[in-house]
Amino acid sequence: MGDGQSIHIWDDPWLPRPNSFQPFIRRDGAPTLVRELLLPELSWNSDFIAQWFEPEDVALILSIPLNQRSIPSASNPSPIVETWKRIWNAGIPGKVKVHMWKVCASILPTVAQLRTKRIWITDGCVFCNDGDESIHHVSRDCSFVHAMLRKVPSLSSVISSSSDYQASMLDWLSHSMQTISSELFDFLLYLLWAVWKERNQRVWNGKNLDLEQLFFQAASSFSLFTSLHPGRSPKIKRASAPLGASSDRNFVSYLLVIEALPGKAACAWAVEFNQSPNIFESDCLQLVNSLKSEEEDHSMIGRVVDDILVHLTSIPSSFFQHVYKESNLEAHKLAKLALYSNVFANWKGSIPSTIRSLVASYCNTSSH
Ligand SMILES: [Zn+2]
Numbered sequence: 001m002g003d004g005q006s007i008h009i010w011d012d013p014w015l016p017r018p019n020s021f022q023p024f025i026r027r028d029g030a031p032t033l034v035r036e037l038l039l040p041e042l043s044w045n046s047d048f049i050a051q052w053f054e055p056e057d058v059a060l061i062l063s064i065p066l067n068q069r070s071i072p073s074a075s076n077p078s079p080i081v082e083t084w085k086r087i088w089n090a091g092i093p094g095k096v097k098v099h100m101w102k103v104c105a106s107i108l109p110t111v112a113q114l115r116t117k118r119i120w121i122t123d124g125c126v127f128c129n130d131g132d133e134s135i136h137h138v139s140r141d142c143s144f145v146h147a148m149l150r151k152v153p154s155l156s157s158v159i160s161s162s163s164d165y166q167a168s169m170l171d172w173l174s175h176s177m178q179t180i181s182s183e184l185f186d187f188l189l190y191l192l193w194a195v196w197k198e199r200n201q202r203v204w205n206g207k208n209l210d211l212e213q214l215f216f217q218a219a220s221s222f223s224l225f226t227s228l229h230p231g232r233s234p235k236i237k238r239a240s241a242p243l244g245a246s247s248d249r250n251f252v253s254y255l256l257v258i259e260a261l262p263g264k265a266a267c268a269w270a271v272e273f274n275q276s277p278n279i280f281e282s283d284c285l286q287l288v289n290s291l292k293s294e295e296e297d298h299s300m301i302g303r304v305v306d307d308i309l310v311h312l313t314s315i316p317s318s319f320f321q322h323v324y325k326e327s328n329l330e331a332h333k334l335a336k337l338a339l340y341s342n343v344f345a346n347w348k349g350s351i352p353s354t355i356r357s358l359v360a361s362y363c364n365t366s367s368h
Helices: 046-052 055-063 079-088 094-104 111-116 135-141 143-150 153-165 169-179 182-205 211-228 247-272 285-292 302-312 325-341 353-366
Strands: 279-282 319-322
Touching: 046 055, 079 094, 079 169, 079 182, 094 169, 094 182, 094 247, 094 302, 135 143, 135 169, 135 182, 143 153, 143 182, 143 211, 153 169, 153 182, 169 182, 182 211, 247 279, 247 285, 247 302, 285 302, 285 319
Parallel strands: 279 319
Antiparallel strands: none
């Protein structure tokens, strides 16, 4: 059994994040072992974790389910880490990976999930009218999902093994990944995502594809994707970022990461709203250069670079371009505004009145 005894927070891949599987920023005096983050009864010590990690990392850590099988341990390489790695390195679009991550982290907004937050929408499963649309149901156990997977004869073993892993999607995927080829595993993930996409079409847009149409569409877009991304060789665990012993150097690295993170946030936004093509402007020259380079980035921002590259795979024709700070003043003002007003906002369509003048002045400067 693993209990996090020897997992190293800063050297071992343990977080469900592409591609580094590690937290972003190390602060002086931070704990070094995962077990230090646990309470005696083996639950996450969330207050303590919040003191040492960035909010995004805190959310990731707390999303890792703690049960005896899934707590990472170095002696018994955790199935959770191995399966995460495999999913994040799969030859599938970033949005499919993010979907599978939500499934495994039990945060997919199904009807049953929404009910726990007292949000009520339609009743039951849109495919089979089963009363409870749980994450397991819509992602694996529904008869519609089975019918979809049965279209691929070599997936039959995967379907029949699902009853052995009722409680855990991750354990099931972990088992499946060992029993089928990697291409087939990618296709499996893609099909499961396609069902979820169809589910959303039915719930939110009242549109219906039948099983044949959906399978045909999924299979052809999957093969198109793989033909456009031939031999996407999975990235193997990177060497850990060199961390300076002096706190000065840590601080400089810290600033660099802060400069790079908005680029990642912008990409995530574009992926979420399916916006492409995009030109992302950043005044962080190191970030822009590193994204263009074929070389792996071993600096502090390497992990951010990896995340952005994953996002870019699902927003075609988008790229980063360097701009000088002077021509990016409005962006800095916006960032400051967000900092002080303590809100996180994004919008589409009409611009919120509080920032309209800033955006207008940005558009004017950039048209020169
Ligand atoms: Zn169903």
